[in-house]
Each structure stands twice: as C-alpha cells, then as structure tokens.
Amino acid sequence: MKNENFTKQCKLLMSLLVSALLLNPVSADETCMSPYMAKIIGQEDFVYIWTLGVEGIGDGQDKMVTVDVNPNSATYGKVINSESVGGRNEAHHSGFTDDRKYLWAAGLDSNKIFIFDVHTDPAKATLVKTIDDFVTKSGGVVGPHTTYALPGRMLITALSNHKDHGGRTALVEYTNHGEYIATYWMPTDDNLQGAIKSGNYADGYGYDIRALPRRNVMLTSSFTGWSNYMKDFGEVLADPEAMKRFGNTMAIWDLHTRKPKQILDVPGAPLEIRCAWGAENNYCFTTTALTSQIVLLEETDKGDWKATIVADIGKPEDVPIPVAFSISSDDSMLWINTFMDGTTRGFDITDPHHPKQVYEKIIGTQVNMVSSSWDGKRLYHTSSLLANWDKKEADNEQFFKLFHWDGKEMTEQFNIDFYAEKLGRAHQMRFGAYSLYGKRPVEKPIKTASLTVKP
Amino acid sequence: MKFSMPYSTAKFLFLALFASSLSTGAAGKVKPEVKMFAPGYGELDFKAPEAGSYQLPVLANAHNAEVLNTEGEFVEFHQLFKGKYTLLSFMYGRCNDVNGCPLTYVVFNRIRHMARKDPEINNNLRFISMSFDPDNDTPQIIKAMSDALQGHSAHNKHNESSTHGGQRMKHHKNIEWLYLTAESQESLTPILQNYNQAVLRQPDSDGNQGGNFSHILRVYLIDPQNKIRNIYSVSFLHPDIIINDVKTLLMAKTQNKTNIQHTLQNKQRNTRLGPSDHKGNYHSKNYKTRSASVSSQTGDETNLLKLFNSPPLGLPKATVPADNTMTADKIKLGKKLFFDRRLSLNNTLSCAMCHIPDQGFTNNEVKTPVGFEGRSLRRNAPSLYNSAYFDKLHHDARETSLENQIWLPLMADNEMAMPSIGMVTKKLLALDDYQGVFEKAFNGKPASMLTIGQAIASYERTLLSGNSSFDRWYFAKEEHAISASAKRGFNLFKGKAQCISCHTVAKDHALFTDQKLHNTGIGWRASMGKTAKTQKVQVAPGRYISIKQSLIKSVGHGPISDLGYYEITQNPADRWKYRTPSLRNVSLTAPYMHDGSLSTLTDVVKFYDQGGVKNITQSPLIQPLNLTSSESEDLVAFLTTLTGSNIETLISDALATPIGDTHSL
Known part of the structure; x- marks a missing residue:
C-alpha cells in the first residue's frame, strides 16, 4: 500500500516537473563557453575584444575594447569603450567567471591576468584588478591562456614555464576573487600522476581546456612554449629545432579531482577544444594547427577516450593553420577559421565521425577567432593570432567583423578596422548583455536574455 | 541518468514545489530555465572519485556574518560552523527552479537519509540553508519551512527535537539542518558579496521587480576552521560526491600528509643532461617522449x-x-x-x-x-x-x-x-x-x-x-677513458681534419679555441646565398611538408643583417668572421654555429668536410677534408668525449x- 502511494506521488511529481520544463523552453549561451556559465539568449548587446597593443598604433598598449553590437542601438557597430591595461602583454584569451560578472583576460608574455568588471556597466568593461604574481604563486608556470569558469573558481591553462620557456606547463586554479588555489602540472613521462599513456607521447604541454561535467571529465590540448609563441612565425617555420617543440597530446582529466587519467596522441599541435552540447553526446573536437585536421575525441564504451582524425581542413600541405573554431548549439556544425588563407569553413558534423565541408568564405587576408551567437545566426571574426605570428605589411589586416548566416550564405554586416581606430590587433571576443545583470540601457529597448545553468 | 528517489526525497520535493506554487507566480522576461534534471536527483553517470584519493585545497575563508535564526535571534556563521563540516546553501522559499533550491533540498535530504547508516558523516556534517529573500523569508516563514521539512522527512521515528542557539534542530539520527535568514536587504548584501553569490531579482510581466530570483546555484562545503573546501554547482551537487568529499577531508585530518598523493610532492630529482623536454628521434614516426616534469627540476647548491x-x-x-x-x-x-x-x-x-x-x-x-x-x-x-x-x-x-x-x-x-x-x-x-x-x-x-x-x-x-673522458685519456693518461673510435677521431682532429688549428689544445690544458675570429662561410651564405623556393618543415614526429618560401615570408620579418666582426672593425676583410667557440661540452650545446643553423655534430662535421662555404674572405684554414663516413663518425665520437664530469x-x-x-x- 505504501509503495503504491509512493508510486502515485512520484508520478504526480514527475508530471509537475515535466510541465514546468515544457513551460520553460530550453535556452543557452554562445556556444563555446563554460557549461557552468550564466547564459545569453537572443541578441547580445556587446562584444568585448581583448586587443593587443601595437608599437606606434595609438597608445601601444593592450586593451579591452567594447563594441556595441545591438542593432537597435544608436551606436551599433561602433567602438564604445577602450580600457588600456598598460604594456604589451601578448593579450590572447579571456573568459568570464561563472557568475559572468567579471572577465579575466590573460597575457601570454607578461603572465598578468587582468580582471574586468562587466556587470556594473556592461557597456564599459572596466579593469578592477590585475594579478601580477601568477608565475610566483603557481611555482613557475608561464603563459596563462584559457581562463575557464568552474563554480566559484577559475581554472587557467598555461603554455610554458619559467625554467626554460619551453612547452612543459600546468593548470592553475584561482578563486573568483583572484586568490591562488593550486597548480596541477601536466603529466610527463617521469611523473604520469596515474595517467595512462595511450600512445607514444606525454609531452607535458598545454593550451586549451573544456569540461564535460556530466562525465566528470575535462580535456586539455597542447600548443607550444614561450620561445615559439613569442618568436617571429617565419623564424619558427624556418627553425628545425623550434618545430620540434609543438604539442602532440591531449590529456583527459578527472574534473572533480583535477587528476590526469589518460594521455592521447594527437600530433600536430591540437589547439582549441569544443565539446558537444547534447546530453548524450559525449564527444569533443579539436583541430591541429600544423597538420590541419579535425580530430574527434570521444568516450568509448569502456569509459576511456580515444582520438580519431575525422577530416582535413583545406589542404594540409598548404599549411592553412586552423586556429579558432566554434560548434553550433545543436551539435550540427563547426565553423573553423584558418589563419593563413583568412578563410572560414563550415563543416556539417551531424555525423561527427564524418564531418563534411559545406561552406567556405574568405574573411580577410588573415583571420583568427570566430564566435557564434547561440542561434548561430551571427558570426563574429577577428584577425590576430599572435603579435609575432600575424602577417606582415599589407596583409596585416586587423579587424572585427560581423557576418550574418542564413543557413546558406554569410553576409558581412559591419567591419571595424582596428588599425584605423588606433586600437591594435583584435583577438578574442566575449559577449555581454544588459539583461544578464537585470539592467537596461538608458532609453534603449532591452533585448531578452536569461540566466540558466546547464547541468 | 537514472532516477532513484527515496521515498522521503520524493515527498520532500513535492513539498518544495508545492511551497513554490504559493508564490506570486509572476513570470518575468528573465527566468531560471532548465534543460534536464540535475544529477543530484538520481544516480551519477560516473563513479564518484574515491574518498582520500584526492585533495580539496582551501579555496577561501568562509566569511562570518550575523544572521537570524528561526527564532528571530541573531547568530553568527562562525559560531554555527564550529565543530563540524558545513554544507551552506543560499536559497529562497518561493524558488521554483527545479535545478535550483529544490535540488539542494533534495540532495541534502538524500545525504541525510544515507548518513543514517554512516555515523562518520552523520556526526561530522551539518546543513545550513540561508535565505537571500529576507523580505519574504522572515524568521517565521523559515521556521515554517524548517518545521515542514522536519515533519515531512521524519519517518525516522527516533528523531527528537530541541533547541540550540535558539534555532530548532533535529539530532540523533538526522544530520543537523539549520534555516537562517537576513535581517534586511542591507545586511544581506555583504553576505552575498562575500560568498560571491550572484542573485538577480526577476522582473514581472510589467517590468517591475517580481518575487522570483535568478541565481547561480552554489553550495559551499566549509570546514570547522571556517575555510571553504569546495563549491558545488548543479552538475556536482550530488550526495555521492559530497559524502566522499567530506570523508576525504576527515581522512586528511588524520592521515600523514605525505600519504596523500600530490603532484608537487612526488618529486624526483632531475638533473639530466640535455633538455628535460627530450626530442631525440623526433624525425621518426617512432618518436617517443622522454619528458621530465618542471616541478621535479630541483637541485643542491655546490661550492x-x-x-x-x-x-x-x-x-x-x-x-x-x-x-x-x-x-x-x-x-x-x-x-x-x-x-x-x-x-x-x-x-x-x-x-x-x-x-x-x-x-x-x-x-x-x-x-x-x-x-x-x-x-x-x-x-x-x-x-x-x-x-x-x-x-x-x-x-x-x-x-x-x-x-x-x-x-x-x-x-x-x-x-x-x-x-x-x-x-x-x-x-x-x-x-x-x-x-x-x-x-x-x-x-x-x-x-x-x-x-x-x-x-x-x-x-x-x-x-x-x-x-672529461678526453681529459682523463689525454692528460691523465687513462688509456680506456675514451673509445678507439674517439681516439681515431682525435687523430683526425689534430691531423687530416686540422680542426686543432682553431680549436687548440695546449700541452697541459685545452680550451679548444684559439680565441680568434674566422670566416667559415656560414655567415656569408646567410647574407649572400640564394634562398630556396621551398622549405621542408616538420609538422609532427616523422611528418614533414614542403612550404613555399613566400608563405614563410608572409609571416616573417625581413632579412636581418649580420656581417660578423666587420661590425666591430669596419674592415671589409673582417666580414662574416666569428669567434671560434670552445668545443668543451659541445654535445650539450646544439644547435651549432653562430646562427644555430646546423642541428647536429654530424651536420657540423659534414659542413667542414665540404670546406665550408667558399667566399672571398673565407679563412684559408677551411678546406675540403675528404673524410670517409667512418672518419666523420670517429670525429663525432671524439667530440662527444668533451663533456665535463661536473655538468650534473x-x-x-x-x-x-x-x-x-x-x-x-
């Protein structure tokens, strides 16, 4: 009798919950953010662009540039704020804290991490704190790269170390308040830390990170050390020793314990990582910079992970150098930018084992980052890869461009010339919105946005 | 995810949803939304990491705060945190986000249920639910919530009620669960700031502030020393994880810290010769890493x-x-x-x-x-x-x-x-x-x-x-200090190859340098030589591609002038002259030549065997050597005997x- 009552109550309960869910349509965020992140629905108001200062251009300093991207705004497509941080730090990547109130932007050279308040006035990303003892606190980690939100914390990947400026490096964890917590060195042959070396390589290199909380997994990729990413790219290509110092691995970690579980061979410098969003899609992608391939990382039936090359990007022999890429919210499409030919390519990944290129467009003489809105209708592009890797002279275009994608064609909406604006090299983009913070623009219509957390 | 809700959990969740339906029901444009039930409602899709197999470093200080208990009395966080590990959640009574406050209630209740058979957890853990809606969640309201909770989860007939510090509590078989609220919005604000708890009141349909909130779910695990040891979000708020975390902390208290694995503690002294990021055989597809961790690179001071x-x-x-x-x-x-x-x-x-x-x-x-x-x-x-x-x-x-x-x-x-x-x-x-x-x-x-x-x-x-082994053979007369090949190499060095002309050896010592400047042709080639249209570039172990020079040029700086000793003397005869380097430890100092253009000692021997690169100011000492391959190998063998014994x-x-x-x- 008791069991029957229990079953009835459970059924009633579940029906209530399901009704509640149906009343609240699924919402989500730009497609590359931490799954812990508060999310934007619909039209973003701003794009924050972490910009490299260039000697002789404007004030020559790195800066966080805010661009108004709301088409209903009078300043749509315009730079509305620029916050210089002092020095040229090799501005590269940035990431929000999980509450999306602060944007952490790292300098690959100076090892400084600049923390911007983006909630007090979302139209004006304002520097509120600078972490300048990252190397000392971390025990010698150099080149902070991805600033990835975990609950109440930021996990920071890095690229190098202060002993030799090579590629061996670590993950470093901070609180949202900017207090150091711990350093987790990438597994190396002399200390695999319990990780299984699946192939021939355990180089200890790092680059990007993504988490799949539902599988208690995080993945890291590997690029190269300070001596290479700071070096003139032409010199790197012509230096046989330098070309040996690129990462060939990805590591699978226990997200909860921060311990490496497995090291996969992924030759050719696997850079960014994008994980599928679908609840049952336990796979991620990376692209290899030097070998120009799409690699699928997937969990096997045995619970371990494997890496499979699933497609070429352009002609690898032409060294297109895939850099940034974006995954669509429905796991159907990858947008991959290749730096050398300035091209974006769309790949249909409905079958993740067989991506098919379905679209191609030249964005500029060079292109690096691509950021997609959640609905996939707006694709933003920037131009700079690294200060000393960018193209030289006339091909060194520096821009921030918005394109609309209608499913068939990509159409440019605006183009901000970052050199003409005396700003510098445009690198990574992050989206902002008033409604994330319950704010409204002054005498401007509010666009819908929402907070949600994807388990 | 499999659902396995215990009876008491299901009843409690029903209660929680019912309670939320009593709210104004206002639905603003911004509302919490969910995609699926959080793992905390069911079984984990993975096995929770084993207790004690990891560490939970201190994340931050858990700030103190003066708050109100269910009796309307002021109490302080730090007093309440004493003696046990505390799970602190921020919530509000009218919360209707299934993956928000109700999730916390369910998970806490599940832990409570599981802890009845686990005295270690039962005796060392407490829950605190802190409201961030003081306008609605008055002491009377949270008391009602607490009473309702205790009643609906109390099929444990052995519970007894008492008071502690004024707030109602249950003890014996149940984990203590305290409900708290703030006196006012003003007193709440610093608490939320200190705990980095983002709370946003949602507007109602008219755009006015409504009764619902958007908030990022965070539950804090706080140790008895008022240190935050973990922060749980929707994804990780699960009884199995929390229980193992608490056990991990309890184990750490009693265990010798050296028994706990930690990457920084697993140091092995590494003073290997050559790079710790070993790239030998990288040209081959059979390359295998031999990397050493940065953290193991420690040493001892010497006199x-x-x-x-x-x-x-x-x-x-x-x-x-x-x-x-x-x-x-x-x-x-x-x-x-x-x-x-x-x-x-x-x-x-x-x-x-x-x-x-x-x-x-x-x-x-x-x-x-x-x-x-x-x-x-x-x-x-x-x-x-x-x-x-x-x-x-x-x-x-x-x-x-x-x-x-x-x-x-x-x-x-x-x-x-x-x-x-x-x-x-x-x-x-x-x-x-x-x-x-x-x-x-x-x-x-x-x-x-x-x-x-x-x-x-x-x-x-x-x-x-x-x-070096050469020194012990040559100066100390240790016959077997170097190999026969190295000995043949030295004979070539001072004979047929005439390396010794510049890399000098004295009677009782050897610096292997004449400390003079010579033009071998390396510098001349860089300045005057023609560039090939393509360049072979390695992109992965054992994998090469041929790149057009124009592509390299597009991302590289222009030529950098280097005229060698001429830059110092301004004498045209000194163009492309460079100092003779010592050869001691030469096998450790690749790549070679003043511009690092030769990767290996074999490449260097080959370069000199060819007579360097002919040019107008090339040293007359550089001539083709006509070495056999065996002689080249002997020369390299000799050069590798020049590594000092005290390098490590x-x-x-x-x-x-x-x-x-x-x-x-």
Whole structure:
C-alpha cells in the first residue's frame, strides 16, 4: 500500500516537473563557453575584444575594447569603450567567471591576468584588478591562456614555464576573487600522476581546456612554449629545432579531482577544444594547427577516450593553420577559421565521425577567432593570432567583423578596422548583455536574455 | 541518468514545489530555465572519485556574518560552523527552479537519509540553508519551512527535537539542518558579496521587480576552521560526491600528509643532461617522449668558489680582474641576478632564459633565442661553460670582459630591454630580497653598474667544466677513458681534419679555441646565398611538408643583417668572421654555429668536410677534408668525449637557485 502511494506521488511529481520544463523552453549561451556559465539568449548587446597593443598604433598598449553590437542601438557597430591595461602583454584569451560578472583576460608574455568588471556597466568593461604574481604563486608556470569558469573558481591553462620557456606547463586554479588555489602540472613521462599513456607521447604541454561535467571529465590540448609563441612565425617555420617543440597530446582529466587519467596522441599541435552540447553526446573536437585536421575525441564504451582524425581542413600541405573554431548549439556544425588563407569553413558534423565541408568564405587576408551567437545566426571574426605570428605589411589586416548566416550564405554586416581606430590587433571576443545583470540601457529597448545553468 | 528517489526525497520535493506554487507566480522576461534534471536527483553517470584519493585545497575563508535564526535571534556563521563540516546553501522559499533550491533540498535530504547508516558523516556534517529573500523569508516563514521539512522527512521515528542557539534542530539520527535568514536587504548584501553569490531579482510581466530570483546555484562545503573546501554547482551537487568529499577531508585530518598523493610532492630529482623536454628521434614516426616534469627540476647548491679555485683536469687556472676577486658572497649574488627575470623590462627574461643550465647554458630549443616581447635575435646563444677564459665575448668579439659584457643583453631592446643603467640599479634597490645583499658582497657598496657587473661575472666565471673522458685519456693518461673510435677521431682532429688549428689544445690544458675570429662561410651564405623556393618543415614526429618560401615570408620579418666582426672593425676583410667557440661540452650545446643553423655534430662535421662555404674572405684554414663516413663518425665520437664530469653538479647548483619573478622573496 505504501509503495503504491509512493508510486502515485512520484508520478504526480514527475508530471509537475515535466510541465514546468515544457513551460520553460530550453535556452543557452554562445556556444563555446563554460557549461557552468550564466547564459545569453537572443541578441547580445556587446562584444568585448581583448586587443593587443601595437608599437606606434595609438597608445601601444593592450586593451579591452567594447563594441556595441545591438542593432537597435544608436551606436551599433561602433567602438564604445577602450580600457588600456598598460604594456604589451601578448593579450590572447579571456573568459568570464561563472557568475559572468567579471572577465579575466590573460597575457601570454607578461603572465598578468587582468580582471574586468562587466556587470556594473556592461557597456564599459572596466579593469578592477590585475594579478601580477601568477608565475610566483603557481611555482613557475608561464603563459596563462584559457581562463575557464568552474563554480566559484577559475581554472587557467598555461603554455610554458619559467625554467626554460619551453612547452612543459600546468593548470592553475584561482578563486573568483583572484586568490591562488593550486597548480596541477601536466603529466610527463617521469611523473604520469596515474595517467595512462595511450600512445607514444606525454609531452607535458598545454593550451586549451573544456569540461564535460556530466562525465566528470575535462580535456586539455597542447600548443607550444614561450620561445615559439613569442618568436617571429617565419623564424619558427624556418627553425628545425623550434618545430620540434609543438604539442602532440591531449590529456583527459578527472574534473572533480583535477587528476590526469589518460594521455592521447594527437600530433600536430591540437589547439582549441569544443565539446558537444547534447546530453548524450559525449564527444569533443579539436583541430591541429600544423597538420590541419579535425580530430574527434570521444568516450568509448569502456569509459576511456580515444582520438580519431575525422577530416582535413583545406589542404594540409598548404599549411592553412586552423586556429579558432566554434560548434553550433545543436551539435550540427563547426565553423573553423584558418589563419593563413583568412578563410572560414563550415563543416556539417551531424555525423561527427564524418564531418563534411559545406561552406567556405574568405574573411580577410588573415583571420583568427570566430564566435557564434547561440542561434548561430551571427558570426563574429577577428584577425590576430599572435603579435609575432600575424602577417606582415599589407596583409596585416586587423579587424572585427560581423557576418550574418542564413543557413546558406554569410553576409558581412559591419567591419571595424582596428588599425584605423588606433586600437591594435583584435583577438578574442566575449559577449555581454544588459539583461544578464537585470539592467537596461538608458532609453534603449532591452533585448531578452536569461540566466540558466546547464547541468 | 537514472532516477532513484527515496521515498522521503520524493515527498520532500513535492513539498518544495508545492511551497513554490504559493508564490506570486509572476513570470518575468528573465527566468531560471532548465534543460534536464540535475544529477543530484538520481544516480551519477560516473563513479564518484574515491574518498582520500584526492585533495580539496582551501579555496577561501568562509566569511562570518550575523544572521537570524528561526527564532528571530541573531547568530553568527562562525559560531554555527564550529565543530563540524558545513554544507551552506543560499536559497529562497518561493524558488521554483527545479535545478535550483529544490535540488539542494533534495540532495541534502538524500545525504541525510544515507548518513543514517554512516555515523562518520552523520556526526561530522551539518546543513545550513540561508535565505537571500529576507523580505519574504522572515524568521517565521523559515521556521515554517524548517518545521515542514522536519515533519515531512521524519519517518525516522527516533528523531527528537530541541533547541540550540535558539534555532530548532533535529539530532540523533538526522544530520543537523539549520534555516537562517537576513535581517534586511542591507545586511544581506555583504553576505552575498562575500560568498560571491550572484542573485538577480526577476522582473514581472510589467517590468517591475517580481518575487522570483535568478541565481547561480552554489553550495559551499566549509570546514570547522571556517575555510571553504569546495563549491558545488548543479552538475556536482550530488550526495555521492559530497559524502566522499567530506570523508576525504576527515581522512586528511588524520592521515600523514605525505600519504596523500600530490603532484608537487612526488618529486624526483632531475638533473639530466640535455633538455628535460627530450626530442631525440623526433624525425621518426617512432618518436617517443622522454619528458621530465618542471616541478621535479630541483637541485643542491655546490661550492662554486672551490670549483673556481681548483679547476677540473684539462683547464688552466683562470684569472680574474684585480678589482674583482672571487668571493662566495659575490658568486652567490651573481647567481641570484643571473636567474632573476625581474632584470628585464617586463619581468620575463633573465640571463638564464637564454643560457639555460640543463641545455648546456645555451638554448637547445631554438636556433636563435627570443628577446623582449618576442623580438628576434640574430645569433645563437653561446654556451657559458668556461667563459672565464675568454678574452673575446659575443660571437663578434665586441666585448672584452664579463663585467662589461652583461650590460649589452640587459639593455638591448631585443633582449632584456632595460631602459637604462639607472633603471636597473633602481629596480634592484627597491626589491626586498636584495636589501643588504650587495653591501654584504661588496664591502658596503650598493647595487651599481660596477657591482652588478662584477657579481654576475663572478658567477659566470665559476662555470668551469673539464675532467672529461678526453681529459682523463689525454692528460691523465687513462688509456680506456675514451673509445678507439674517439681516439681515431682525435687523430683526425689534430691531423687530416686540422680542426686543432682553431680549436687548440695546449700541452697541459685545452680550451679548444684559439680565441680568434674566422670566416667559415656560414655567415656569408646567410647574407649572400640564394634562398630556396621551398622549405621542408616538420609538422609532427616523422611528418614533414614542403612550404613555399613566400608563405614563410608572409609571416616573417625581413632579412636581418649580420656581417660578423666587420661590425666591430669596419674592415671589409673582417666580414662574416666569428669567434671560434670552445668545443668543451659541445654535445650539450646544439644547435651549432653562430646562427644555430646546423642541428647536429654530424651536420657540423659534414659542413667542414665540404670546406665550408667558399667566399672571398673565407679563412684559408677551411678546406675540403675528404673524410670517409667512418672518419666523420670517429670525429663525432671524439667530440662527444668533451663533456665535463661536473655538468650534473653545475646543473643541480643552478636548479637550487630560486628564480626571480614578480613578488619573489
């Protein structure tokens, strides 16, 4: 009798919950953010662009540039704020804290991490704190790269170390308040830390990170050390020793314990990582910079992970150098930018084992980052890869461009010339919105946005 | 995810949803939304990490706060946190987000249920639910919520009720669960700020502030010392994880810390010869890494003054300037400066970033090192071994003493880029860890252009490396110290190949350099040679592609002029002349030649076998050698016998030196 009552109550309960869910349509965020992140629905108001200062251009300093991207705004497509941080730090990547109130932007050279308040006035990303003892606190980690939100914390990947400026490096964890917590060195042959070396390589290199909380997994990729990413790219290509110092691995970690579980061979410098969003899609992608391939990382039936090359990007022999890429919210499409030919390519990944290129467009003489809105209708592009890797002279275009994608064609909406604006090299983009913070623009219509957390 | 809700959990969740339906029901444009049930409602899709197999470092201090209990009395967080581990959640009574507050209630209740069979958890854990809606969640309301909770989860008939500090509680079989609220919005605000708890009141349909909130779910695990040890979000708020976390902390309390694995504690001393990031055989698809962790690179200090005063076999007594006699204090200070990255304009480069101890005091990983902000250098970093003997410094002999030499890299805008001598001195004078150090080493003299140069030169002079297997064979007459191949190689070295003409060997010592400058043709080729249209570039182990030169040019700077000794003398006859390097430790100092253009010793022997590169000012000493392949191998075998016996000691000493970084002490 008791069991029957229990079953009835459970059924009633579940029906209530399901009704509640149906009343609240699924919402989500730009497609590359931490799954812990508060999310934007619909039209973003701003794009924050972490910009490299260039000697002789404007004030020559790195800066966080805010661009108004709301088409209903009078300043749509315009730079509305620029916050210089002092020095040229090799501005590269940035990431929000999980509450999306602060944007952490790292300098690959100076090892400084600049923390911007983006909630007090979302139209004006304002520097509120600078972490300048990252190397000392971390025990010698150099080149902070991805600033990835975990609950109440930021996990920071890095690229190098202060002993030799090579590629061996670590993950470093901070609180949202900017207090150091711990350093987790990438597994190396002399200390695999319990990780299984699946192939021939355990180089200890790092680059990007993504988490799949539902599988208690995080993945890291590997690029190269300070001596290479700071070096003139032409010199790197012509230096046989330098070309040996690129990462060939990805590591699978226990997200909860921060311990490496497995090291996969992924030759050719696997850079960014994008994980599928679908609840049952336990796979991620990376692209290899030097070998120009799409690699699928997937969990096997045995619970371990494997890496499979699933497609070429352009002609690898032409060294297109895939850099940034974006995954669509429905796991159907990858947008991959290749730096050398300035091209974006769309790949249909409905079958993740067989991506098919379905679209191609030249964005500029060079292109690096691509950021997609959640609905996939707006694709933003920037131009700079690294200060000393960018193209030289006339091909060194520096821009921030918005394109609309209608499913068939990509159409440019605006183009901000970052050199003409005396700003510098445009690198990574992050989206902002008033409604994330319950704010409204002054005498401007509010666009819908929402907070949600994807388990 | 499988659902396995215990009876009490299901009843409680029903209660929670029912309670939320009593709210205003206002639905604003911004509302919490969910995609699926959080893992906390069911079974984990993975096995929770085993308790004790990991660490939970302190994340932050759990701030104190004065709040109200269910009786309307003021209580403090830190009083409540005492004696047990606390799970602190922020919630509000009208919450209707299934993956928000109700999730916390369910998970807490599940833990409570599981803890009935686990005294360790039952006795060491408490729950606190802190409202962030003081306007609605008055003490009376949270008391009602608490009472309802206790009643609906109380099929445990053994519960007894009592009061503690005024708030109602249950004990014995149930984990203590306290409900708290704030006195006012004003008193709540700093609490939310301190706990980094983002709460946003949602507007209702008219755009006014409604009764619902958007908030990022966070539950804090706080230890009895008021330290936050974990923060759970929707994804990880699960009984299995939380229970194992608490057990992990309880185990850490009782276990010897050395029993807990930690990457930084698993140190193995590493003073291997050659790069810790080993790339031998990288040309092959069968390449395997032999990497060593950075954290294992530690060492022991050695008596460098003793080494200097008693040079190893094969080296002569080194002289020092009359005004810079060697002392232990100077050497130690010079070493500190050598490894101090703060001696560059942006605190990223020290002498040791280009002269890397475990890479032969050069840089094995690039042909030419990289300077300030990645600026290009045109020449290979010379090894510093045995530099005490050199009267010509830099590849083009532009300096004559170590004391003077250090200022060029410090000030060059493509090296360490310090703006002036004054700024170097001023920077050092301001650093806490240099207070009194110069004065101690230099009889009261502070940091200055003179003392900085003298200190670094003193350290560099101690990098004496001899007593190689060649030395033991040649000078100590140990017949079997080197192989027959190496002996044949030495005969070639001093005979057919005539290497000894420039890489000299004296009767009782050998520096393997004539300290003169010669044009081998390497420099001429870089300046005058034609560039191939394509270049072979390695993109992965065993994988090469051919790249058009135009593509490399598109991302590279233009040619950098390098005319060698001519830049010093302005004499056309000195074009492309460079200093003869010592060959000691040569097998550790790849890549070779003044521009690092030759990767291996085999490449170097091949270059000289071909007679270098002919040009108008090439040294007449460079002639084709007509070596057989066997003779080339013998020459290489000889060169590898020149590695000093104290290399590991010098590397270890270097690794024992703290690296100066921003805020180093």
